Amino acid sequence: MLLYFHDQQDAAEKLAEAADMPAACIDSHRFPDGELKLRLPAQVPQRVVLYRSLDNPNEKMVELLLAAQTARVLGARHLTLVAPYMAYMRQDMAFTPGEAISQRIVGQFLSTIVNAIITVDPHLHRVATMQELVPGASAVVLTGAEILSDLIVQRRERPMLIGPDAESRQWIAQAAKRHGLDFAVCTKVRSGDHAVQVALPPVDVAGRAVVILDDIASTGQTVAAAARLLRAADAASIDAAVTHALFAPQAMERMRAAGVGEVWSTDCIAHPSNCVSMAPLLAEALRQIERQSGG
Ligand code: R5P
Numbered sequence: 001m002l003l004y005f006h007d008q009q010d011a012a013e014k015l016a017e018a019a020d021m022p023a024a025c026i027d028s029h030r031f032p033d034g035e036l037k038l039r040l041p042a043q044v045p046q047r048v049v050l051y052r053s054l055d056n057p058n059e060k061m062v063e064l065l066l067a068a069q070t071a072r073v074l075g076a077r078h079l080t081l082v083a084p085y086m087a088y089m090r091q092d093m094a095f096t097p098g099e100a101i102s103q104r105i106v107g108q109f110l111s112t113i114v115n116a117i118i119t120v121d122p123h124l125h126r127v128a129t130m131q132e133l134v135p136g137a138s139a140v141v142l143t144g145a146e147i148l149s150d151l152i153v154q155r156r157e158r159p160m161l162i163g164p165d166a167e168s169r170q171w172i173a174q175a176a177k178r179h180g181l182d183f184a185v186c187t188k189v190r191s192g193d194h195a196v197q198v199a200l201p202p203v204d205v206a207g208r209a210v211v212i213l214d215d216i217a218s219t220g221q222t223v224a225a226a227a228r229l230l231r232a233a234d235a236a237s238i239d240a241a242v243t244h245a246l247f248a249p250q251a252m253e254r255m256r257a258a259g260v261g262e263v264w265s266t267d268c269i270a271h272p273s274n275c276v277s278m279a280p281l282l283a284e285a286l287r288q289i290e291r292q293s294g295g
Pocket residue numbers: 090123164165167168193196214215216217218219220221222223
């Protein structure tokens with residue numbers, strides 16, 4: 001049985017259909033003081049999948065804790081978390097002494113409440129694999145880069161992919177390889193939430209249909225900084241494709257003002273820019289977990 005929360009009903013139901021599983025919505029009530037009360041179906045089977053993408057994670061991790069423990073009390077023996085967006089992955093070291101290494105703490109927390117985790121393009125930079133972050137659970141990592149690449153070649157002639165920073169190389173390389181596309185990667189220095197400096201790589205983008213591809217857009221500053229340079233370098237068109245459409249307020253306006261035409265994203269995070277569904281790949285990952293765990 002797949003359990004989901006009301007605000008992610010569309011993506012969860014698509015996954016339930018692709019995986020051929022029954023699905024039920026977890027009922028959630030918020031008390032006047034802000035606390036939550038959850039209600040799951042009165043009986044759950046031995047194998048339960050919790051669908052919770054972890055954008056706006058602070059609340060959602062408490063929900064997950066309550067839901068996972070309740071599912072166990074109601075009879076679940078094996079819990080799989082499908083979190084297409086995995087939160088807190090960018091804080092992967094103490095950049096100044098005393099900072100919490102959130103990536104590690106969140107990974108450990110999740111691995112104590114579920115048996116398996118499926119996620120998409122987690123922002124792994126200084127850590128090689130998701131499995132290292134969730135020692136007590138099994139991890140399956142998928143990518144949105146290839147299905148975004150499929151979409152890009154349908155929408156643009158002879159596109160060139162540009163990654164806005166070094167971390168994006170892993171996704172750009174996969175997306176480019178799938179359709180034999182030209183690609184290059186910028187360098188970026190971030191000095192604050194809204195302060196980024198990007199430098200273009202030495203490639204000729206004049207007259208090319210350029211697509212900036214990244215795992216995440218949040219403030220949109222990274223995409224906007226790259227777009228301004230591409231516009232100045234006479235790119236014929238500039239579009240953006242991201243796996244995770246976090247999009248803080250003003251992000252879309254900021255990117256458009258910098259010259260970005262279309263914005264395409266996967267449905268890992270529900271957003272009007274969603275163009276491709278992760279459901280078929282997530283369903284296959286669920287089958288893989290089932291085989292591995294003898295379900
Ligand atoms: C970081 O390296 C990520 O890959 C993204 O480039 C970053 O999170 C985008 O953030 P923003 O949209 O706020 O510039």
